[in-house]
Amino acid sequence: xxxxxxxxxxxxxxxxxxxxxxxxxxxxxxxxxxxxxxxxxxxxxxxxxxxxxxxxxxxxxxxxxxxxxxxxxxxxxxxxxxxxxxxxxxxxxxxxxxxxxxxxxxxxxxxxxxxxxxxxxxxxxxxxxxxxxxxxxxxxxxxxxxxxxxxxxxxxxxxxxxxxxxxxxxxxxxxxxxxxxxxxxxxxxxxxxxxxxxxxxxxxxxxxxxxxxxxxxxxxxxxxxxxxxxxxxxxxxxxxxxxxxxxxxxxxxxxxxxxxxxxxxxxxxxxxxxxxxxxxx
Amino acid sequence: xxxxxxxxxxxxxxxxxxxxxxxxxxxxxxxxxxxxxxxxxxxxxxxxxxxxxxxxxxxxxxxxxxxxxxxxxxxxxxxxxxxxxxxxxxxxxxxxxxxxxxxxxxxxxxxxxxxxxxxxxxxxxxxxxxxxxxxxxxxxxxxxxxxxxxxxxxxxxxxxxxxxxxxxxxxxxxxxxxxxxxxxxxxxxxxxxxxxxxxxxxxxxxxxxxxxxxxxxxxxxxxxxxxxxxxxxxxxxxxxxxxxxxxxxxxxxxxxxxxxxxxxxxxxxxxxxxxxxxxxxxxxxxxxxxxxxxxxxxxxxxxxxxxxxxxxxxxxxxxxxxxxxxxxxxxxxxxxxxxxxxxxxxxxxxxxxxxxxxxxxxxxxxxxxxxxxxxxxxxxxxxxxxxxxxxxxxxxxxxxxxxxxxxxxxxxxxxxxxxxxxxxxxxxxxxxxxxxxxxxxxxxxxxxxxxxxxxxxxxxxxxxxxxxxxxxxxxxxxxxxxxxxxxxxxxxxxxxxxxxxxxxxxxxxxxxxxxxxxxxxxxxxxxxxxxxxxxxxxxxxxxxxxxxxxxxxxxxxx
Numbered sequence: 055x056x057x058x059x060x061x062x063x064x065x066x067x068x069x070x071x072x073x074x075x076x077x078x079x080x081x082x083x084x085x086x087x088x089x090x091x092x093x094x095x096x097x098x099x100x101x102x103x104x105x106x107x108x109x110x111x112x113x114x115x116x117x118x119x120x121x122x123x124x125x126x127x128x129x130x131x132x133x134x135x136x137x138x139x140x141x142x143x144x145x146x147x148x149x150x151x152x153x154x155x156x157x158x159x160x161x162x163x164x165x166x167x168x169x170x171x172x173x174x175x176x177x178x179x180x181x182x183x184x185x186x187x188x189x190x191x192x193x194x195x196x197x198x199x200x201x202x203x204x205x206x207x208x209x210x211x212x213x214x215x216x217x218x219x220x221x222x223x224x225x226x227x228x229x230x231x232x233x234x235x236x237x238x239x240x241x242x243x244x245x246x247x248x249x250x251x252x253x254x255x256x257x258x259x260x261x262x263x264x265x266x267x268x269x270x271x272x273x274x275x276x277x278x279x280x281x282x283x284x285x286x287x288x289x290x291x292x293x294x295x296x297x298x299x300x301x302x303x304x305x306x307x308x309x310x311x312x313x314x315x316x317x318x319x320x321x322x323x324x325x326x327x328x329x330x331x332x333x334x335x
Numbered sequence: 336x337x338x339x340x341x342x343x344x345x346x347x348x349x350x351x352x353x354x355x356x357x358x359x360x361x362x363x364x365x366x367x368x369x370x371x372x373x374x375x376x377x378x379x380x381x382x383x384x385x386x387x388x389x390x391x392x393x394x395x396x397x398x399x400x401x402x403x404x405x406x407x408x409x410x411x412x413x414x415x416x417x418x419x420x421x422x423x424x425x426x427x428x429x430x431x432x433x434x435x436x437x438x439x440x441x442x443x444x445x446x447x448x449x450x451x452x453x454x455x456x457x458x459x460x461x462x463x464x465x466x467x468x469x470x471x472x473x474x475x476x477x478x479x480x481x482x483x484x485x486x487x488x489x490x491x492x493x494x495x496x497x498x499x500x501x502x503x504x505x506x507x508x509x510x511x512x513x514x515x516x517x518x519x520x521x522x523x524x525x526x527x528x529x530x531x532x533x534x535x536x537x538x539x540x541x542x543x544x545x546x547x548x549x550x551x552x553x554x555x556x557x558x559x560x561x562x563x564x565x566x567x568x569x570x571x572x573x574x575x576x577x578x579x580x581x582x583x584x585x586x587x588x589x590x591x592x593x594x595x596x597x598x599x600x601x602x603x604x605x606x607x608x609x610x611x612x613x614x615x616x617x618x619x620x621x622x623x624x625x626x627x628x629x630x631x632x633x634x635x636x637x638x639x640x641x642x643x644x645x646x647x648x649x650x651x652x653x654x655x656x657x658x659x660x661x662x663x664x665x666x667x668x669x670x671x672x673x674x675x676x677x678x679x680x681x682x683x684x685x686x687x688x689x690x691x692x693x694x695x696x697x698x699x700x701x702x703x704x705x706x707x708x709x710x711x712x713x714x715x716x717x718x719x720x721x722x723x724x725x726x727x728x729x730x731x732x733x734x735x736x737x738x739x740x741x742x743x744x745x746x747x748x749x750x751x752x753x754x755x756x757x758x759x760x761x762x763x764x765x766x767x768x769x770x771x772x773x774x775x776x777x778x779x780x781x782x783x784x785x786x787x788x789x790x791x792x793x794x795x796x797x798x799x800x801x802x803x804x805x806x807x808x809x810x811x812x813x814x815x816x817x818x819x820x821x822x823x824x825x826x827x828x829x830x831x832x833x834x835x836x837x838x839x840x841x842x843x844x845x846x847x848x849x850x851x852x853x854x855x856x857x858x859x860x861x862x863x864x865x866x867x868x869x870x871x872x873x874x875x876x877x878x879x880x881x882x883x884x885x886x887x888x889x890x891x892x893x
Contacts, residue, residue: 228732232792235690236746236799237719246745250736 075326081319089135098126100133100286119304130286137287141271142264148206153213161221220252254331261324265317343367347405373546375560379814383569428458431506435518437498441490448486451505458509473504496527524677529885554887595819597844606819628668634698658684660859671836673846676856723796727808729789733780740776765794786817
């Protein structure tokens with residue numbers, strides 16, 4: 055992880071923040087605003103079919119063209135941001151919470167608790183990530199809720215390992231020793247003294263992880279396991295468009311570009327955040 | 336032999352890129368090194384002494400630093416203007432250099448013989464066999480007992496002192512005329528330090544070396560060097576023969592530096608620092624009564640070694656590492672006991688087991704007649720109101736994410752020591768007591784100096800109003816003038832609060848200054864205990880004598 059790498063912070067940007075954070079943040083903000091105000095921004099309804107004007111190339115009426123049901127692709131991408139951002143948020147939030155709690159507890163207490171938790175973790179890691187996620191979703195039935203549950207069950211391991219390894223180092227540091235000598239309880243030491251000092255790495259990782267989760271969400275939707283048609287989701291859109299790839303390239307291309315743009319924004323923001331958090335203290 | 340200059344530095348200015356423009360770290364530094372002499376450069380951290388020494392052979396980081404002016408005249412040529420290839424001949428060839436931390440300057444995966452031989456092959460063009468033979472001679476010269484075998488040792492197989500000897504052998508391998516030694520003994524124990532200094536002295540005499548010796552330790556420089564320059568904030572503030580400077584310091588900074596030396600101020604009296612405190616003599620409070628306050632009885636602490644798979648399978652018994660091995664020690668109320676020992680002697684482990692950070696294997700600790708019990712149970716006991724601790728590294732002993740105010744308010748609110756409305760006043764009161772400006776309240780540790788951090792650590796320990804304070808090397812990470820301030824503070828607090836104190840240090844002079852009684856530890860055992868006067872004037876054990884002999888001359892003057 056570059057999260058704690060000191061040194062050149064690329065402090066070129068405005069107000070002392072790295073340029074990558076500003077650009078990445080702007081891209082994310084754009085998508086968030088589009089998702090929030092989709093009703094106002096989108097020129098058409100995302101699900102209104104207009105079969106006579108199906109598969110039209112980009113034009114002034116339909117800036118990014120239409121799909122095989124004549125739905126406006128631009129509108130579908132804008133509404134799709136709602137679902138994809140939601141996948142990114144919840145797909146990361148639950149693993150983040152679970153993983154950090156487990157990592158903190160395992161690292162701080164050590165001993166039997168640590169052994170048990172780490173064995174569970176290793177068993178989880180032993181399965182290929184995608185296979186396990188797909189297996190869990192298949193059991194629970196396709197849909198976004200299943201996707202979140204599957205990610206929560208599988209995705210926590212990275213956060214747990216990350217946090218645990220840092221807690222292992224920090225719990226022997228003098229300020230934790232001082233806290234124990236002052237008679238603070240374990241809960242206070244973990245939450246007030248350890249967590250704030252280990253969380254930044256996890257946060258930066260969560261940003262990069264969000265990219266992967268959104269891609270995963272799109273892939274699963276593409277496979278029919280995530281968001282269900284006719285919902286406007288970028289993965290679903292690509293899946294629907296692939297049969298027209300040779301005749302109507304715009305149906306696949308633009309949702310694909312939307313994923314790339316959001317992923318780019320997230321990675322840049324993560325990179326910038328790593329510099330800020332890593333060098334600040 | 337001495338007299339004619341071999342290296343002269345004129346108006347040397349070195350600048351570093353501070354982010355918004357170049358800032359001078361070394362400014363207009365001029366001095367000469369004469370043939371065969373030992374020149375000391377003394378200064379505290381940030382004084383520019385190391386940068387100066389590295390600039391002499393242009394061993395500074397590219398891009399972020401530059402030599403903005405001046406010249407370094409060596410054998411009639413200007414090192415600053417020299418081409419990179421000509422410089423290679425000088426670095427490691429005609430000018431050797433040794434560094435503070437031998438561990439980081441030796442390649443861990445290369446045998447030390449190879450590392451030394453590499454220089455011989457590069458600079459002198461020796462073949463590998465000849466280089467190896469020469470390496471063995473060099474190792475013999477720097478005091479390796481079995482050079483034939485040790486030439487093939489890896490750095491981790493050697494002790495810190497032996498590693499530094501290997502570094503010296505490497506630096507001397509190409510028969511340099513100048514040796515630059517940058518804090519070569521700072522990372523070493525005092526007795527090892529004495530050996531290395533003795534070695535440098537002998538080698539200097541035998542080889543007619545000119546040595547530039549950089550140190551923060553005025554006592555060491557006075558002991559070892561003939562002439563010295565004193566640096567402060569990138570400038571030379573004073574220069575001259577060592578005896579002159581010590582006897583008649585001119586610059587206020589030099590005077591402050593001298594006044595901060597524990598060995599030069601009478602034990603128990605305040606250091607005279609810019610009138611910070613009026614210098615009172617013999618203010619040591621007498622122990623209040625003879626009742627035993629802390630009783631440590633046959634305490635033993637062992638660290639279990641992780642067993643390898645092979646050892647688990649063969650069920651080979653693993654010997655635990657005994658850190659503290661049956662130590663019994665008593666403290667009476669109000670006294671200050673100094674615990675002295677070198678690294679690995681178990682002094683910190685002993686302290687940590689008293690405050691419950693380490694679980695003893697056996698033995699008992701009683702505080703005021705009550706057993707502290709097993710460490711697991713101690714967390715809930717009220718003992719933390721009685722015993723507090725201050726730590727060696729002042730910066731890492733504070734939570735980096737918490738401000739000074741939060742750090743100091745936390746114990747007050749956790750233990751409900753005062754009504755929430757009064758917390759802020761109490762915090763400010765504590766800050767005043769330890770000499771912290773109130774406007775530091777919202778600073779975080781990285782915005783404070785080391786000395787300020789240590790004051791916060793002390794204030795935090797005092798916040799719960801303890802009776803007993805354990806100080807684990809509280810000044811060894813600090814500059815000597817800051818050390819003097821902290822010791823002044825601890826002495827004042829002992830008077831005002833009547834604290835009982837266990838003061839741990841590797842530095843006998845510091846301990847003598849603060850404590851009435853001294854206990855000496857070695858290899859986890861208590862070697863000797865006695866009053867400070869007894870230990871200093873009439874040591875009974877060889878090890879104590881060795882520690883005393885390792886104290887540099889200036890510090891021993893009184």
